[in-house]
Amino acid sequence: MPLKDLKTIEFGNEADFKKAFGEITKLLGKDRVSTDKDILEIHSTSSFSTHQATPDQRPQLVVYPSTTEEVSKIMSICYKHSVPVVAFGGGTSLEGHFTPTRGGVSIDFYNMGEIISILDDDLQAVVQPNVGWEELNEELANHNLFFPPDPGPGAKIGGMVGTSCSGTNAFRFGTVKDWIISLKVVLADGTVIKTRQRPMKSSAGYNLTGLFIGAEGTLGLVTEITVKLTPKPDNVSVGVFSFKTIEDSAKAVAKVVQSGIKPNAMELMDDVAMKCVNHSGETSRIWPEEQTLLFKFSGFTPRDASEQLKAVERIARAEGCTSVQLAVTPEDVDDLWAARKHALWAVQAFGGMNKRVWTTDVAVPISKLPDLVKDTRKDLDDTGLFSAVLGHVGDGNFHAIIVYEPEKIAIATAAVERMVDRAIALGGTCTGEHGVGLGKRHHLDHELGPEAVNTMRKIKLALDPKCLLNTDKVIQVDPNDKTILEAN
Amino acid sequence: MPLKDLKTIEFGNEADFKKAFGEITKLLGKDRVSTDKDILEIHSTSSFSTHQATPDQRPQLVVYPSTTEEVSKIMSICYKHSVPVVAFGGGTSLEGHFTPTRGGVSIDFYNMGEIISILDDDLQAVVQPNVGWEELNEELANHNLFFPPDPGPGAKIGGMVGTSCSGTNAFRFGTVKDWIISLKVVLADGTVIKTRQRPMKSSAGYNLTGLFIGAEGTLGLVTEITVKLTPKPDNVSVGVFSFKTIEDSAKAVAKVVQSGIKPNAMELMDDVAMKCVNHSGETSRIWPEEQTLLFKFSGFTPRDASEQLKAVERIARAEGCTSVQLAVTPEDVDDLWAARKHALWAVQAFGGMNKRVWTTDVAVPISKLPDLVKDTRKDLDDTGLFSAVLGHVGDGNFHAIIVYEPEKIAIATAAVERMVDRAIALGGTCTGEHGVGLGKRHHLDHELGPEAVNTMRKIKLALDPKCLLNTDKVIQVDPNDKTILEAN
Structure with a gap:
C-alpha cells in the first residue's frame, strides 16, 4: 500500500454534496445545522493550532447530532454521496486535527x-x-x-x-x-x-x-x-524543586524514575515558564524563577506520601537541587497545578498577545531526556525567539512553547523540525500526547519506517475505503494531496 | 465483510506446498526443519488444550528459524506459494491457538x-x-x-x-x-x-x-x-484469608477493589483448589481447605505494606472472613505463590491423571463477580464433575478447572458454554486472559455483535489477504470452515 500506488481520492461532485446537505438538514432540522460563516470559521482551526487553515479549508456544513443513531444516519448519507466528514469536540487539539481539508461536513458533538x-x-x-x-x-x-x-x-x-x-x-x-x-x-x-x-x-x-x-x-x-x-487519590501534596540547570533537573527525573518511586506526577517547568506563571498572577505565591520540577504525591496514609517525598528530595539534592518548597493544603495544590495547566496561556500572554504561539511535544526513553532537554533549550535560545520548555518529564515527554512574530514562522518551524529529529534520533517519538493531525504527518515515515506507515494505510483503507473520515490526517492517503505544502 | 459474502480460502496445491517446503529447507538447512511424526504431533495440540486436534490438524513441516530475517524469508516463500503458517512458542496456550487446522508450516521459535x-x-x-x-x-x-x-x-x-x-x-x-x-x-x-x-x-x-x-x-x-x-517490588508479603462461602469471598474482593487499596495481586482459590494444593505436597505448610483469598502486598516501606494488609483485613472480616494467615518470609511467599501457579496440575493430579482437564476463564465487571462465582460454583457442582474454581478476581477474572472422563466431554462443554453465557450476560467477556483460539471463536458474535466481528475480519483481510497466518483462529474467515464442529 505505498502511497505512489494509490489514486487521488474522488469525493462526490457539487450536486452530491448538495443532496447530502439537504438530507442531513431534513434529518436534524434547520436548528441543528449551520452554514454561518463564523461557525464554519471556528470549525476550521484555532489560534493556537500549529496548522492554520487555508481559506478553502472550511467545512461547508456544521451539524449538531444528539444521538449515536443520528451520527450513524449522517454517516450513511455522507457515505452514499461520498462527502468527507470531520469530528469536532473541544477544539483544543494542536496539530490541525479538526481542519476540514476537503470541505464537507463537520460533526460538532456539542449536543452529546x-x-x-x-x-x-x-x-x-x-x-x-x-x-x-x-x-x-x-x-x-x-x-x-x-x-x-x-x-x-x-x-x-x-x-x-x-x-x-x-x-x-x-x-x-x-x-x-x-x-x-x-x-x-x-x-x-x-x-x-x-x-x-x-x-x-x-x-x-x-x-x-x-x-x-x-x-x-x-x-x-x-x-x-x-x-x-x-x-480519588488521598493525602495529596506537591513539592516544588528548584535547580540551577535544566540538565540537572532532567537527570533528577531520570534517577527518580529508575528508583521506582511513583509520584502521581512529575512536571518540568523551566525558568521562563515559571516567570510567565508568576507574571500571570494566577497563583497566590511567587515561585522561584528557576529550572523547576513539580512532584505530586498521594498515599494510602499521609506518612506514605511524605516518605516518598523525602526519598525524592534525597535524589534531587544529590543532582543539584537548590531549594524545595511544599504545597500541602488542597488550595495550594490546586493553585499550583492550575498554573501548570495554564502555562500555554501564561507563556503566550507574556510573550505578547499579538504574536503567534507554537506548542509542540516529543517523547524519548527516560535516559535520553537530559540530552534532549539540554540540546533543545540551547537550540531554542539560539533562534532568538521567546520560548519556554516544560513537560510531563516522568514519561520522557517534553514540550516547547514558542512565541513568534508571524513573519518568523520559518525559524519556529525549523526549530520544531530539529526538536522532532532530535527526539527520533534518541529512539523517541514525534509526539508523546498531542497526536499527528496534519502538523506531524510527515514525520511518521522517518519515525516508524515506510512499511509501518503502509500497514496503517491498509487499515485505513480497509475501514474507510472512500477516505471520508478526517481525510489527510495521521497518514497521507492521497498521493496528490498538497495539504502540508499549502499550509502556514 | 459478513462471513457469508466471503469465499472459501484457496491455499496452494500439493505441488505448491512441496515447492515451499523445498525452498524453506534450502534456506534453513536440514537440521532446522522437521517432518518427524512426533515433532508434528507436539506442534498440533497439548494434553491440556480444550481443543484436541483432529488427525489431519498437523503441520506438514516444523521449522526453526534463528533470526527475524529468516522468519521474513520463510513468510515470503509461504506467501508466494500460498502456504498457511502457525507460530509455536511455549505451547502452553489453552484454546487450540497453535493447532494447524490447514496443515502447512509451524514456525517454532525455539532458536529465538x-x-x-x-x-x-x-x-x-x-x-x-x-x-x-x-x-x-x-x-x-x-x-x-x-x-x-x-x-x-x-x-x-x-x-x-x-x-x-x-x-x-x-x-x-x-x-x-x-x-x-x-x-x-x-x-x-x-x-x-x-x-x-x-x-x-x-x-x-x-x-x-x-x-x-x-x-x-x-x-x-x-x-x-x-x-x-x-x-522489583519491595517488602512483599502474602495474606491468606479464609471464608465460609465463595460468595462472601467474592464480595470481599469487590469491596477491596472499590476501596482503592492496591494489593499487587488478589487471587481466589476455592476449597477444592486448596485441598488439591495441600495434596500436591508442593507447599511446606498445610493450608485451610476453605474458600480462600490470597492477597499479595508490596510497599515503599514495610509499614506501608502492613497498613494495606490491615485495611484489607478489616474489609475481609466484615464480609465473613474466618481466619487470616500470613506468609512474610520470601520462602513462604514464593512457596505459596508457586502452589497457586501450579494449581492446574494440582487439580488435574488430584482429579485423576487418566482423565482430561478443561481450563477456562471469563471476566466480568467487579460488581458482578459474586453472582458469577456463586452461580458457576453451583452449576459445576450440579454437573457431578470434579472441578475447582479460582482466578485473578481483583480484575473480575475467574477460572474453572474441570476434570472429566473423556466420554463426559459433552457435560464439560455444556458447563463451560453456560459459564461463558453467564459472563456475557453480566456485561463480561468469554475470556479475560486465555484468548480465543479455536475454542471460543463462536462466542465473539454473541459478546461483541456481528458488526464488530466483521470489523475484525476487515482488518484480518487487509493485513493477510490470503489468510495464511494462523488460519481459522480468533475469527472465522472461511464460510465453509467446519473446524469447530469437527473438533473434540
Missing part, C-alpha cells in the same frame, strides 16, 4: 455532552464524547472517584480518545488508553459497533478499542465511551 | 530465545519471542528489575503477546499490553515492520503495537519485543 451513568461499584462511567475531563472529575468528586487523564483545559473525552492524550497524571496512572474500557463507534458507512463489553480486562478478539484510540477520527466516530475510574 | 538487551536506565528490555517470563525475571532480579505479567508456567513472551495474557500481577500492574513498548513483526508477505520506537508513551499514528497484541499470530509474527520493566 451527557454523563450517561456513573457505575460506582464497578469503578466505571459511561459518557458521551463532549463530556470534558474537568467536568467529569467535578461530578466524580461527589462519588470520591477520579478519572486521571488530564490534557489541556477544555478538552473533551471524545477528542482525548482521538488523540490518545495523557497529561500530568500519566506517570503514575498511564495515558488515556489505559482508562478506556469500551467505545461505541460509528464507522464510515454508518455501521455502529461496540468495541467491547465492560469487564476490566479481556483477550477476546482484536483490540478494536486500542485501534480507535489515537486514530484521530480517521477510522470511525466515537459516540460513547466507557471509562475506567479509580478512587 | 535470547534476551537481547536489558536497558536498566530506561526500565526496558529487548527480547526474542521464545524468552519465558520466568527466565526473564530470573535475569532481571540481578538488576533489581521486574516484568510483571505472569501467565502459566512455561509461557514465552511471544505467545504472551499473542494471547494478550496477564496473570496474578495484573490487578496492580496491568496486563501484558501495558508492558509492551514496541514489537518487530513479520507480516504475511514477509515484510518486516517495527510498530514503534521506544519512548514510554507515544501518540504518533495508529496503535499497531496494541493491534498485534492479542491477535494470536493471525495478523503477523512477532519476532522481537521491547518490554517495559519496573523496579
